[in-house]
Each structure stands twice: as C-alpha cells, then as structure tokens.
Amino acid sequence: MKKITAKFGGSSLASAAQFRKVGAILAADPDRRFVVASAPGKRDSGDTKVTDLLYRCYDLAAAGEEYLPVLDAIRARFADIAGELGASFDVEAELAPIREHLAAAPRRDYMASRGEYLNSRLLAAWLGWPFVDAASCVRFRSDGSFDADATQTLLSQALSGLDRAVVPGFYGADETGRVVTFSRGGSDVSGSLVARAVGADLYENWTDVSGVLFTDPRIVKNPIPIPYITYRELRELSYMGASVLHEDAVFPVRRAGIPINIRNTNRPEDPGTMIVAALPEGVTPPPVTGVAGRKGFSSVLVEKSMMNAEVGFGARLLDIFAEKGVPFEHCPTGIDTMSVVVSESLFTPHKAEVLAAVEARLKPDSVKLEEGLAMIAVVGCGMVANKGIAARILGAVTAAGVNIRMIDQGSSELNIIIGVREEDYETAIRGLYKEFHQ
C-alpha cells in the first residue's frame, strides 16, 4: 500500500463545502493517509483569512484593547463549518485554552498557529482520523531556528504507529512546548516534512489552481498549467518571481526524492503539476517549461579598451559589488565591456559608492548605468535537445516589438535570461506565451 501525504491550503478548507471536496478527494484514493491542514482561508474575495483574524486578535490583546468580538468571529467560522458538516466538534471547549492564553500573556506565534490547530482538530473529528499536534513533533530550537533532524525523528515516531492522521501545518514548538511558526513557506513546509517523515511515495499539495502555471496569470489570462517540472526548473522560475512553492517547502522532499503534485481542490479531475527530480521515462519535455520574470534591475556597463588583457579585471569589478553586500545577477561580457546586472533595491543604497569605486579602482573608459530593466527567465530542461529554441524565444520577443537589452545563456542550458526595459516586460511575456502556447 502506498503512502500519500496530502496538504490542503487555506482556500481548500475555507468552508463546509470545501471540507466536503477534501473528504471526497481523500475517499477517492485510500493511499491519501497523512493530511496536513491549513487554517480556513477566504471564502470569497471580500472575506478575511482566519489567520489574519488571529493576528488582529493578538494585536488587540497585546495592546490591552478589546479583542472578544474578533475572537467571536473566529469562533463563528469554525462553528459554522462544524455545524454544517454535522461534525462532533466542541468549538467552545477548544477555544477555552485560547481564551485563557489571551487573558494571561498573549504570544504572537501561538495565536497565529491556532487557525491550523483548530482546523486540523475539526477535520480529524469530521473524518474520524487521529489528530497529531505539530507542537509535539515539529521541533524548533530555543533561538527560534528550525531543527530539521529532531523533527524528522519526532515526526517519524509520532506517525509510525498510525495508519492515517491529520497534522496541522505552519507551526511546531521548542523543547519547552512554546509554539513557533515557520517564517517562510508555512503549511507547505509542514506538508513536506510530514511526507519525508512517513516516507511518502508522493506529496500532494492541494490548492486553488490546477498546478504551476506556465507564466504569471496577472499578465497572461488563464495560462496553461505545467504538467511536469523538475525541482531545478521550479527553483529557477521561483527565483525569478513565479509564485510557486517556497524553496523551504521543496527542500525536505527533494532531498528524499519524493515527487510533489500540485493539485486543485476545486478541480480534482485535473492532473495538476508533477514536480520531480527528473522527467519520467516516456515524457518528452516541451521546448519551454515556463516563463517568469521580475522588474527592478539595473545594469552597470563598464567599458575599457583592452580590458581582456587585464587579468583579474572582472574579479575586481565584482569585488566592488561584493564589498558593499550587493549580489550580482548576471555579468554579460563583451570584448571590451562587462555589465553587472543587479537588483535595484539592493543596489540603490550603495549606488554612488559603487560607481565611484569602479571609476577609481578600474580606471575604465566609461561607466554607464541603465536603470529600469526587467529580467525574464525562459526555463526548460528541454532546451538541450531543441536546437532552435533560443532563436524561437528571441524571435517571439522581437515579434512582440520588444528590444532585447541583454541575453544570457550559460552552458547549463536550463534557461535563457533576457533583459528588457521594464515598460516592455508584460509585452515580452505575452509574446513568449503566444509563441509557445497559442
């Protein structure tokens, strides 16, 4: 019998109707045996997430102000779901320790974690599954940092005797039992940790989109989901701004070789996106897997005749940026030119100093600063086999009327990075989508 760890996001557990969808998904495959639950999310665009209500409640309590009306709104969310489902879940009894905590010395992480806690208790009660509290088996150190090794041991022990279980996402606790939340990645990280601890065959991440999208849906309407994507491709898209799983949520299962399946709770018939170490046999990679990008880059173009003859010139140029703690993104080099592409927000505070140091130390013929650049990563492990792909990519951007300011493709051949003016960014992305999916 296989083991699937299924994590359900906030929108997947926002209401009784959504709970029923989750119930049906679990019933559809008995291998789905370990569930990680988020707090109830928004039911519609005007709604407030339970976690945000909890933060508000904490802020009011910490400021000595009236928080009971907010707590009551939280109670109502859970009471509504439980009532509608007919679940045997005593909301008032569950809220009692929270009321006591608020009246005594409220802690932010503890309060923030209660959405996941209560929702998981409710889900476990409704399903009739055991509940395992993350506070007992997701371990943080006393300095607040996450302890991966202790967590792997504790979670494995806690879940080893269980055929199935519901575990709340987003939080854990230190040795004293003090609750600590994940600063990045939230319940996605918890799901990944549970999948690794139980040695899952698959980590399903149920959300409200049918997978990782080919590109930003704010730019292209209804972009297709990506059927298969490698961890590395995902990381590249993610780094360049794609809104996908946080790296911290990928790392535990990636290390264990467990594939991730991003699924849509509202369209369980959709296969979603499989995130894998390598494409399974028989699956041919498309020419381009996905496209992501970001605005807010600057390029510092240094020209110096006979630059190539000065061994160490490039290292000294990059050193100037490193000294100021400014990471560089790319450094395209011509014969007598070298550009350093940096994130504007990280560069701007040091701009004057860096430019002055370049002038003083490298004695260049000229230094030109170009601001307002956007960088687009066109990612795909299929590029290696597809000789014409780089030409098609540039052709598509050009056909969209966009002037390409910079191109960078390294030997890894996993991506091509294109620099364009910020005002051309959306046009370029749409041109790329049109070329590969319309």
Place this chain on the structure above:
Amino acid sequence: MKKITAKFGGSSLASAAQFRKVGAILAADPDRRFVVASAPGKRDSGDTKVTDLLYRCYDLAAAGEEYLPVLDAIRARFADIAGELGASFDVEAELAPIREHLAAAPRRDYMASRGEYLNSRLLAAWLGWPFVDAASCVRFRSDGSFDADATQTLLSQALSGLDRAVVPGFYGADETGRVVTFSRGGSDVSGSLVARAVGADLYENWTDVSGVLFTDPRIVKNPIPIPYITYRELRELSYMGASVLHEDAVFPVRRAGIPINIRNTNRPEDPGTMIVAALPEGVTPPPVTGVAGRKGFSSVLVEKSMMNAEVGFGARLLDIFAEKGVPFEHCPTGIDTMSVVVSESLFTPHKAEVLAAVEARLKPDSVKLEEGLAMIAVVGCGMVANKGIAARILGAVTAAGVNIRMIDQGSSELNIIIGVREEDYETAIRGLYKEFHQ
C-alpha cells in the same frame, strides 16, 4: 591640399609590375604624399618573402654558415625590380653596408629591417621622391620598447618640411642608432605613425584584398568586404580572430581621429573598407557588420543551489582564475549556475589547480568542464536599431543545424557572442553568412 598617408604591403611591392600599380595609384591622387613601404612579398604562392630570406641569411651568418647564396637571392630580387623599372638604383652600393654588417657581428633586427629599407630606397628613387629613414625618426627605448612620444616629435620634424616622402615600415632605432623592429603589426604600425605625425586626413592601407572581409575567407568563399566599420567593431572582430589590422596599428590614428581605408592594390577601383570613429551621416549600418570567431575555449560550469544568496560568490570564483593568471572571456550566469569561459591554451596548464580550488573554496554542488568550444562574435553597431537581429542570428545558426551552447549579449549591444562546439564552428559561420549576405 589634403594629406593622405599610403602604406603598401609586401604583395603590393613584390615585383616591378606591382611597383607600376603603386605608381599609378599615387599618380591618381596627388594627395597621396607620404608613402610607407614594406619589403617585397611573395610574387606567387611558391615564392619566398624577402624578409624571410633576410632572416635565413641572418640565421646562417649567426651560425657561421654560408650565407652568400641567400644574400645573392635578395640582391637578385631588388636588381630585377630596379632593372625592369629602369630605376636609377645601385643595388650593389646599397648592399655593401649589409655585407659588412654580416661579416662583422650580425644582428637579427637589423637584418630583418633591410627589406623595408631597400624597397623604400628603390621606390623613392623610382618615384623621384625624398627618402626618409625610419631609423632616424621612429624611436625605441634602450630596453626595446617603443617610444610613442619621441617618435611623434621626431617623425613630425623629419617630414614637416617635405611635400612628399617614402618612409620604410617595420622598424625604427634606439638613441644609439641600433635598429629595432616592431614585434607586432609591422609596417601597418609605421604607416599609422606617419599618418599621425603628418596630421593626415586619411591613412590608406594598400594590400591584396578589397578591404576587411565580412568573415573568414577560409570558411566562406569570397565573403563581401565591409564598406564601413568603426574602430570598436574592428577591434571586436580582430580580438575574436579576424585577420585585420593589429591593434597597435590602429591605435595612433584612432587617437588622432584619422580614418583608415583598407584598399586593394590589384583592384584600385574597389572602394575598400573605411575604418572610422563613427559612421558618416547618411550611412546606415547593416544589421551585422562582420562575423569572427576562434576555436580553443573551455567552459567551467559551477552549480550551487542558492548561489545567488552568497554575496561575493562570483567574485571569488573569478578570483581563482585571476590568481593563476588565467583571463576569463565570458561568465554567463544562471540562477544557480555560473560558467567561466576561458581560452584553452591559457587554462590547460592551470586546469587541475583551478578546479581543485573551485571545489575547495566554493563547495559547489558540481563543477563540469566542457572543452572544445568555439566562440563566435557577431559584431555590428547596427544591432541597437534592429530589434530582430538577435533572433535572426540565432535562427541562422540553428537553421544550419548547430546547437548553441552559450549566448552572451551585454548592454553595449555591439555584439552577440555565441558558443558552439568546435566541430560546428564552420557550419555556424556559413549559416550566418548565408543569412546576411546570400
């Protein structure tokens, strides 16, 4: 009245017939008033250049062997030209000091310079123009390095009173009168120095091709000559292996803003190539000015997850190459990858050490070495205005069936660098020629 400095190469002055062509070229434009002459080159593919004969003569003399037959062959070359032209040129009298030199203590530079010396004497005699010896006005320091400032002063003085003159190329002398030859660029450098010293309006460089060719004629049959090329474009093509004027020959006139015209002595009706600081008004740059490339590159691909988060990673990587004195040509960067492209001949002696240092200091996830790469520079100042040019370039290479291993285009937009496997190099060049000129 304008001043043109005309330098004639070895093939342009290889025989009496070639001398007559040079005479006609000078007669056709009275502005051609300062001539720099090379030694007689090959008259046909089986012939030997006079300078090579002179080296052979020196080698024999220095080894204490019989050199008189070689000296006699040299004598015959000049006697033949002078006789056929009917020039009043006493070859024996001119050879006397050379014979004395050889019998005493032969010096390599002095012997090498005699081809230019004798040919210029002969040309001046035949034209009835003054002869100005480069030994008196092209100045080297006692350590053998060239003294540009002293030369400018001395050459200006020597030529200022003259309406026209013939100056031998390739050599000069130190303060003691000891002859020193240019190590690079030869007579092209001399021509450039004379053009600058007389404040020429134009530096004509007469050779046996009708200009700078679009690409390597060994790869593409009869490539078109480039009508206009900027100094910077020329330098980029030259750096990447195009056989054009040496940088040292461009520098003096570039600094003085004197354009260079590469012309064909055998086809004086061809306009040749104008090398300029900027294209004259009304001249539209073509999408691509020229294509050059070289084999013999390696790429060191370093992969490390979260590399971007390590400020200074790139600088530290390049530092390792700089410490070993290995200049890098390009460093295309991905999200978690950085490649360093280096010349194989410079890298190979340090390969093991560099790779070990990369492993030890940067703790990368992987380091991959790819050898046998060729780099192609597609150069053109017209790329800025031509949005589609990058796509056309990659499309042409792809259509030729070549897999592109690397692309690098910086903000300067003067070129695109493409990396391909060495075995694909010629195919890629032919594909580019076909795209832009067939």
